Amino acid sequence: MRPLRNLLNELVERRLWPVALLLLVALVAVPLLLAKPASPTADDAPPAAAPQAAAAAAAAPAAAAPGEPVVSVTRDAIAAAPLRGRAKNPFRQQHVVPEPAAGATTAQATAPVPGSTPAGGTQGGGGSGGQTSPPSSQPTYVYASVDVRFGKAGHRLRRIEDVPRLTPLPNANHPIVVFLGTRKDRETAVFLVSTDVHVQGLGQCVPSRRLCEAIELREGDTAFLDFTEADGTVEQYELDLDAVTLHETTSQAVAQRAYARVSRVGKLLFGGSVHSSADGVARSQRLPFRYVRRSGVLHIARWASRRARTARAHRATSRGQLADLAPTGR
Numbered sequence: 233m234r235p236l237r238n239l240l241n242e243l244v245e246r247r248l249w250p251v252a253l254l255l256l257v258a259l260v261a262v263p264l265l266l267a268k269p270a271s272p273t274a275d276d277a278p279p280a281a282a283p284q285a286a287a288a289a290a291a292a293p294a295a296a297a298p299g300e301p302v303v304s305v306t307r308d309a310i311a312a313a314p315l316r317g318r319a320k321n322p323f324r325q326q327h328v329v330p331e332p333a334a335g336a337t338t339a340q341a342t343a344p345v346p347g348s349t350p351a352g353g354t355q356g357g358g359g360s361g362g363q364t365s366p367p368s369s370q371p372t373y374v375y376a377s378v379d380v381r382f383g384k385a386g387h388r389l390r391r392i393e394d395v396p397r398l399t400p401l402p403n404a405n406h407p408i409v410v411f412l413g414t415r416k417d418r419e420t421a422v423f424l425v426s427t428d429v430h431v432q433g434l435g436q437c438v439p440s441r442r443l444c445e446a447i448e449l450r451e452g453d454t455a456f457l458d459f460t461e462a463d464g465t466v467e468q469y470e471l472d473l474d475a476v477t478l479h480e481t482t483s484q485a486v487a488q489r490a491y492a493r494v495s496r497v498g499k500l501l502f503g504g505s506v507h508s509s510a511d512g513v514a515r516s517q518r519l520p521f522r523y524v525r526r527s528g529v530l531h532i533a534r535w536a537s538r539r540a541r542t543a544r545a546h547r548a549t550s551r552g553q554l555a556d557l558a559p560t561g562r
Contacts, residue, residue, distance in 0.1 A: 372480050373487030375528050376418045378411065381472040385456060389470060397523070398498030401471070408457050408469050410498060412446065413523055413530045419476055420448050422521055422530055423455075430458040438520045439536035445520050449473040491528030 243249040381389035382401045392399075400407035410424040422438070424446050425431055433455040437444035447455055450473065457469040481487055520536035523529075 370482050371484075372482055373484060374418060375479050375481075375487055375490040376414045377477045377479065378414065378421050379474040379477070380411070380421075381470075381474050383470060385468040385470040389472065391474065396493050396495040396498070398502060399495040400498050400501055402469070404497040404501050407501065408459060409447075409471060410501070412519075412521055413528070414476070415448070416529045416531070418478055418529065420450055421473055421476060423447050423449065423471065424519065425457070426459070428459065430460075432456040432458065438532065445536075451476050487528070491525055 240249070243252055377394040379391065379393045380395055380401075381391050383389040392401075395411050397411060397413045399411045401409050401411070408426055408429055412422045412424050414421055425444055431437065431444050431447055434449070434453040435455045436448040438446045438448060449455060449471070453473050455471045457471060459467050459469065461467060479490070520533050521530040522533055524531055
């Protein structure tokens with residue numbers, strides 16, 4: 233007790249006892265203040281469920297395995313919680329992948345693979361942007377087949393279908409007329425007339441009425457051909473253009489075979505210089521038409537073009553009659 237008393241006497245003599253008293257009071261008051269819980273305010277007061285959530289959050293990491301989601305379930309909360317959302321059928325698929333639109337499917341199907349060349353075109357470059365032009369339409373070729381009826385007038389006529397070009401009628405030994413082909417319209421058939429035959433009926437003489445070296449007939453036209461025998465008797469033949477049928481093909485080879493089709497005897501008859509005489513006397517004559525093999529049609533010769541135009545004008549005024557046409561050479 234003496235040391236404590238000596239300490240108090242010394243503090244009194246040096247007048248330090250107020251400081252010592254304050255230190256003693258602080259030594260007792262500070263622990264009491266720190267141990268007392270602070271009163272919460274309205275601003276920083278935690279929710280009522282915060283202690284439970286904090287406790288569940290603290291316990292969850294220790295119980296959960298690494299990499300697995302943490303779920304805290306309270307039986308009381310689940311039982312008291314109201315049901316929310318729409319009822320779902322457990323036997324129906326809930327998630328269905330939407331189908332792409334028709335336009336997107338078509339665009340995806342027709343989109344070319346990078347670096348590939350679309351069918352029917354070449355790979356684009358430069359300013360074309362890789363676009364190819366649509367394929368051109370396939371060309372179509374047209375050729376005609378001609379059906380005629382021929383024979384002596386007043387008798388039963390012989391029908392000949394699809395007459396080959398350069399076919400002599402009635403035969404090569406007695407060629408009254410020779411089928412030359414069709415004009416550019418593919419509806420007008422042209423027949424070369426013998427130099428000793430007189431022509432009557434419907435049709436058009438080429439190049440003129442006085443010089444009727446060929447006749448043009450259209451479907452339904454009839455021409456009468458008068459041939460004078462050596463004894464002076466006249467034999468009349470009838471030529472009917474029965475039908476002109478047009479055929480179309482996309483094969484150039486088929487069309488070219490049709491254009492090149494020709495009578496063998498007629499080709500021999502017209503070998504060398506052109507002669508057409510029913511009585512067998514060789515009389516040379518110029519053909520008023522030329523045949524274009526690549527298109528299979530007849531073009532009128534230049535020398536006969538002017539006369540033919542004049543004859544056509546006369547035919548329009550005479551209603552297409554070919555009466556009293558004198559044969560060549562008379």
